[in-house]
Each structure stands twice: as structure tokens, then as C-alpha cells.
Amino acid sequence: MNKTHIWFTAEYFDANRFAEIVKTSGAKYFVFTSKHHEGFTMWPSRTSWNWNSQDIGPKRDIVGELKTAFKQTNVHFGLYFSQFEWFNPLFLDDGKFNTTNYRDQVSYPQMFEIVNKYEPEIVWSDGEWDKTDDYWKSKEFLAWLYNSSPVKDRVVVNDRWGTGTMGSHGGFLTYADHYDPGKLLERKWENCMTLDKLSWGNRRDMKASDVHTAFEIIEQLARTIACNGNLLLNVGPDMHGLIPAIFEDRLAEIGRFVDLHSEAIYESKPWIYQNDTNQPNTWYTSKLKKGTFNGRRISKKNQLFNQQTEKQTVIYAWILDTAHENFELKSVKTTENTTAKLLGTDAVFSGFGKSDSLVIPSSKIPWNKLPRRDVIVLKIEYAANQERNPLKSSSY
Structure with a gap:
């Protein structure tokens, strides 16, 4: 008797465990791969008979279980969806005969399925590059999504909706995988990168050295949010439905x-400088203090970056190269009132006076109290007024 080899069994999959691991990481949104390029759907799709997680393998609605689990957290639930499929005969025929059978019978109905059934707050489209947005009927789907769908008032989408759309159209822009511009961008963007340096999926031959260190991810986080981006970190579970222990760690x-x-991350915005040209590998984020300033209420919602005002702006300096005798931040001008708190400790530095840079000797850093020695984050208040538009400056 012949037996079909089931490569994905997920016998140890626990949606609540997934949600807990994601929540513990500090993530505020989660994007699950509902279908990748091989076409296997992680939900019982009506257009993917016997090639989905309910019919074979796990015999479970993986997307549905995750949706239920993430409802118990404050993490926004999103779904990745591959438009095309490597091996689907209908898709291959569409390419040969200039037809739209695959779109009409598979991909287009599936997008409506995942939105109507699971109500994701993020729809992350991919695999669209060989066909136009007209072929995928992207405009029609997005019009429905934003005007009539059950998530119309809270959903966001990325920028991969057809040839030429990436980096141009979308709620947020991805430009390319592992995108890291190193400068402020006007549109909200996303750095989508992998924890495994070599793969987006699970690899049985993965070595520990193939996995990014926590420092490397923290560095990417600092660079990304300093330039108006979000970080999406890919983790590939194994065939048994487990997140590998090294990824969990x-x-x-x-x-x-x-x-x-x-406080240097959530609800922060870029500052007038994104990094410091003097202090190597130092990046900035910022916030405005709550309340009023000079009799007027502070507005933070529609600003791309926070201008520097002594009484209003809080600067966060992420120093990612800590092997120095002195830390000199040339981008920060100090006043008699300037203070710098070392986040993660109770250390506060003051007495800088009026100066064209903020300087803290390494000898004054309480290294034994820091949560880690390879990253310093300073909360700087009452720095001097400065006016600068980083979008119009070439000095980064």
C-alpha cells in the first residue's frame, strides 16, 4: 500500500504559545503566512481542495487558531498572502494563453475568504511581480477592502499589488526585502527581514551562526524607526509547528x-537628525511632551518628524558602538537645563552648560547596572532649540 508523505504535520502546534512568544518579543503586530508560493493554504480554503491545512497534514485551521489566540493579546493580527503559485496549472496556463482563470478561480476569491473569515488588520500581499495590478484586480479588491469589508475602518496594506507598485502604492512601503535606506523617508515604510540570515523559511541544516544576534536586530530596529519605518522580523517555524528554540531565545x-x-520606541517619531555623524552608529528617535507649550496644545499626530524645541522635545540617542572613552553627540546642542537619563538604569547626567555638543565620558557610565553593555540609550531633555528639515538635508 502506497502512503503519501506529509511534509507538514504541525502535531505540536500551539497557537497560544505562538502568541505568547510574539508578545514577549515586544512586537505590536504579527503577520502570519496564510499562503506562500507553493499554494498550500493554512486555512480550509474552498479553492484549494486537498491542498490546505484542514484537509491534509495538521487537519487544523491554523489561521483560525492563531486569530483566536491573538485576540487575547494587544498584538495586531495580520495575514501575508502570496498572489501567485509556483505549480498551479491555472496560473501557468494564464501565463501561456493570456487568460485569467487562476486569478478568477483561486487568488481573487482567496483574498476575500481570508478577510471575511479572519478579519486581519494587515493584509500583506506578495508574489505579484510578474503580473500587472489589472491582472490581479488589485484596485477592485482594495476598493472593497477600504469601503465595504469588515475591517474597512482599521486595515492597512503593503505595496505589492502588481508590477511597478512596490515602493509606490500602499498603506506602507516595503521597497525590497531587507530594505534599510539610512535616511528619513516621507512615507511610512517597513524593513521586512529574516532572523535566519539565509532563509525566509525553516532550514533543517541551519547553524547557530546563521541566526542574527539580538544586538544585530536591535541595531536594525534603531536604524529603522529613526528613519520613519517599522521592523517586520521573519521567523520560520518547523514542520512540527514549533518555533525553533534559538529563535524563541x-x-x-x-x-x-x-x-x-x-519609551524610545513606541509612539516615537524621527528627530531632525536620523544619526550622528560624529559618534559612530548612533541613531535618534524623539517624542513631544504631553500638554501645552506657550499656551497652545501640542499636536503630534500629523508630524513626520519632531522639530527640536528646548521645553517640548525629548530626544532618544541610541548609541550602538560603546567602545569609546567619550560619547560626543554633535547633533545635540545643550543648555544649562539639559539632562540625559540612561534608560534601563536610574543614572541621570546634567551640568552640560551651553555647548555645541553633548559629551558624556565613558568612565561616568554605570556599566554594571546596564541591561546590556553593547547598547546605550539616552533620554535627553531640554536640549537647545534647533531648526532643521532632514528631508532637505544631505548630511546624514
């Missing part, structure tokens, strides 16, 4: 850092 380590430095 990395995410927990990142989460501990994020928890201690959350």
Missing part, C-alpha cells in the same frame, strides 16, 4: 531590551 532577549527601552 532571540525573541525573548530582544523583548527584554524593548521592555526596558519602550
Whole structure:
């Protein structure tokens, strides 16, 4: 008797465990691969008979279980969806005969399925590059999504909706995988990168050295949010439905850092400088203080970056190269009132006076109290007024 080899069994899959690992990492949104390029759907799709997680393998609605689990968290739930399929005969025939059978019978109905059934707050489209947005009927789908769908008032989408759309059209822009511009961008963008340096999927031959360190991810986080981006970190579970232990460990380590430095991350905005040309590998984020300033209420919602005002702006300096005798931030001009708190500790530095740079000797850093020695995040208040438009400056 012949037996079909089932490569994906997910016998140890626990949606609640997934949600807990993601939440512990400090992530605020989660995007699950509902279908990748091989066409296997992680939900019982009506257009993918016997090639989905309910009919074979796990015999479970993986997307549905994850949706239920993430409802118990404050993490926004999203779904990745591959438009094309490598081996689908209908898609291959569409390419040969200039037809639209695959779109009409598979991909287009599936997008409506995942939105109507699971109500994702993020729809992350991919695999669209060989066909136009007209072929995928992207305009029609997006019009429905934003005007009539059950998530019309809260959903966001990326920029991969047909040839030439990436980096141009979408709620947020991805430009390319592992995108890291190193300068401020006017549109909200996303750095989508992998924890495994070599793959987006699971590899049985993966070595520990192939996995990014927590420091490398923290560095990417700093660079990304300093330039008006979000970080989407890919983790590939194994065939048994488990997140590999080394990935879980990395995410927990990142989460501990994020928890201690959350005010420099969540609800922050870019500053007038994105990095410091004098202090190597130093990046800036910022916030405005709550309340009023000079009799007027502070508005933060529609600003791309925070201008520097002594009484209003809080600067966060992410120093990612800590092997120096002195830390000199040339981008920060100090006043008699300037203070710099070392996040993760109770150390506060003051007495800078009026100066064209902020300087803290390494000898004054309480290294034994830092949560980690390879990253310093300073919360700087009452720095001097400066006016600068980083979008019009070439000095980064």
C-alpha cells in the first residue's frame, strides 16, 4: 500500500504559545503566512481542495487558531498572502494563453475568504511581480477592502499589488526585502527581514551562526524607526509547528531590551537628525511632551518628524558602538537645563552648560547596572532649540 508523505504535520502546534512568544518579543503586530508560493493554504480554503491545512497534514485551521489566540493579546493580527503559485496549472496556463482563470478561480476569491473569515488588520500581499495590478484586480479588491469589508475602518496594506507598485502604492512601503535606506523617508515604510540570515523559511541544516544576534536586530530596529519605518522580523517555524528554540531565545532577549527601552520606541517619531555623524552608529528617535507649550496644545499626530524645541522635545540617542572613552553627540546642542537619563538604569547626567555638543565620558557610565553593555540609550531633555528639515538635508 502506497502512503503519501506529509511534509507538514504541525502535531505540536500551539497557537497560544505562538502568541505568547510574539508578545514577549515586544512586537505590536504579527503577520502570519496564510499562503506562500507553493499554494498550500493554512486555512480550509474552498479553492484549494486537498491542498490546505484542514484537509491534509495538521487537519487544523491554523489561521483560525492563531486569530483566536491573538485576540487575547494587544498584538495586531495580520495575514501575508502570496498572489501567485509556483505549480498551479491555472496560473501557468494564464501565463501561456493570456487568460485569467487562476486569478478568477483561486487568488481573487482567496483574498476575500481570508478577510471575511479572519478579519486581519494587515493584509500583506506578495508574489505579484510578474503580473500587472489589472491582472490581479488589485484596485477592485482594495476598493472593497477600504469601503465595504469588515475591517474597512482599521486595515492597512503593503505595496505589492502588481508590477511597478512596490515602493509606490500602499498603506506602507516595503521597497525590497531587507530594505534599510539610512535616511528619513516621507512615507511610512517597513524593513521586512529574516532572523535566519539565509532563509525566509525553516532550514533543517541551519547553524547557530546563521541566526542574527539580538544586538544585530536591535541595531536594525534603531536604524529603522529613526528613519520613519517599522521592523517586520521573519521567523520560520518547523514542520512540527514549533518555533525553533534559538529563535524563541532571540525573541525573548530582544523583548527584554524593548521592555526596558519602550519609551524610545513606541509612539516615537524621527528627530531632525536620523544619526550622528560624529559618534559612530548612533541613531535618534524623539517624542513631544504631553500638554501645552506657550499656551497652545501640542499636536503630534500629523508630524513626520519632531522639530527640536528646548521645553517640548525629548530626544532618544541610541548609541550602538560603546567602545569609546567619550560619547560626543554633535547633533545635540545643550543648555544649562539639559539632562540625559540612561534608560534601563536610574543614572541621570546634567551640568552640560551651553555647548555645541553633548559629551558624556565613558568612565561616568554605570556599566554594571546596564541591561546590556553593547547598547546605550539616552533620554535627553531640554536640549537647545534647533531648526532643521532632514528631508532637505544631505548630511546624514
